[in-house]
Amino acid sequence: MIAQQLLAAGGEVGTGEEITFWILGPVALGGAIGMVLARNAIHSALFLVLTMFSLGVFYVLQGGPFIGMVQIIVYTGAIMILFLFVLMLVGRDSSDSVVETLRGQRVAATILGIGFAALVAAAIVRGVGKAESIGLDEANAGGNVPAIATKLFSDYVFAFEVTSALLITAAVGAMVLAHVERPGGARRTQRELSKARFRDGGYPAPKPGPGVFARHDSVATPALLPDGRPAEASISPIVGTDAERSGR
């Protein structure tokens, strides 16, 4: 509420807003272009993070601090991290193939893309170029967060619930699809493994090194057991015991 008056309210553009816009506008645009042009998938994702972060700041600037913060937390914080996660597992050297499968595909795509961008830009400029934003002050009258909460949980509660149901269905679906059913007991837990190691006289501890309690510490001298007998297990089979080496 306090800082809100600093932000764009009712349509007039403040100095601070203008400065921030002219700094972050090119950054957002550069991020978008960089995302398309970057060869490395991780760099591409990072450029996208940059753009999304700038968009979050723009939302705050436009008098929507809540949506701005949520944009940063959800998009840059959670979704892009998951993206990076996957990309990292894929490996750093995997980049797109640059071989053209259709002849002239790249030129055609460039021309069509520029044409589409021009069309959309023209439509937006004609549509909202001269529009005055009205009703922002009224919408934010009781504070930005309460206003959003009231709308979301009264007027649009059904749409909200339906969306959340959709998201949960998608999450459960993803888990069902990715889940691999293992036959029961196929994979032993750490606890079972550890029990198995101790069972039936299994040897739980590290084996005694050669020379333990013996008179010599050579790798070829076996460790002595409590009753004085040599512990053959303490000698590496490569070395062989003294007895074997001397042919006794």
Added chain:
Amino acid sequence: MNNEPLWLIIAKVLGVFVFLVVMTLVTIVLERKVVGRMQHRPGPNRVGPLGSLQSLADGLKLAFKEDIMPKMADKAVYFIAPVIACIPAFMAFAVIPLGPEVSIFGHRTALQLTDFSVSVLYVLACSSLGVYGIVLAGWASGSTYPLLGALRSAAQMISYEISMGLSIVAVFLSAGSLSTSDIVDAQKQWWFVVTLAPSFVIYAISAVGETNRAPFDLPEAESELVGGFHTEYSSLKFALFFLAEYINMVTVSALCTTLFLGGWRAPFGIGTLWPGANEGWIPVLWFTIKVFACLFVFIWLRGTLPRLRYDQFMQFGWKVLVPASLAWIVVLSGIRTLSAEYAMDRTRTLTIAGVVLFAVLAVLFIGAEILERRRAAAAPPESALPETHEPGGFPIPPMDLVVPPSPRLKTAVGAPDSSDRADQSDREG
């Protein structure tokens, strides 16, 4: 707050920066001292009075070390990762209120860099950006251990951010605001640590997970991953990671103070006995004391608990913390609705509900433990351990060993017998 002069804003920015850096230096020395005490050793005691300048000396030394760029590193990302880790850590502190309104050169202003309607979300946003620093550092190093550390930390920080966010929701519900100064105001009578005890516990646990501190320091588990995400880093870049970790600790403690421990308000009812305790510059003292109390708990945990296993850690986050905080939010909302309907005393109800919830959880956990034990006892023993030490068992020394006399006393040392000599010459020959 918005019509403050520029010099005041710059002064506040500088103030927050200096506060954080000084807190970092003090916290590092404090940590080494306290952990040293807990391990029966004095800790650093060479540089400065009682070793108090040790962290400063270490920081300077670190800055002058050789800066290594690994051959496999992704240069740009490797360079920028420590910066990304550090900047959000500083930024998050901007919304923490250090004190009430004070007068600085004739200007009435709150001791807080800025405050807006979603300040706490802003802190969460900063911490979610901080993850990038760690993840990118691990990936850009182009080596295995850092990558594994980075993947662990990404998973860890995202999971624990969820439980942290959920624990804070209860504070939002009770304070009716997302602004830090409003939340401090809402704790005029009762701190939220009393009325929202379960949230506090969940926040405290997830804060440790969020800052990658022991016992949840899996991303940099020395015994498994060398140094984790910063294995390849050296010099000033490493110092930045170090700085970011400690600033995150301070920020998380400051947020804990603000959300649950009454912010800058005087503790233990001092404010009722001495009205001046909550005015002017004195509250900064209370705030700092509370932050240090939180930091001490961090250090205490590190000195006490062993590191968790990774799967147990994730299981704890997703299967215990998140459901528990969801259940608590539902209970809290129910209580709030009921008390609004029937005009009950909310504080008392909440405290009782918190205690009851604790009791129920404790009974559940203990019950599960007892059931588990009973099941283990009822099940036939899979196989008893061998009673005697058979050949191949662990060797125990002969019971008739005698300590040989010291060679310095010139007394006879048991001379090796002849068979032994023969053995040796045999081998040499």
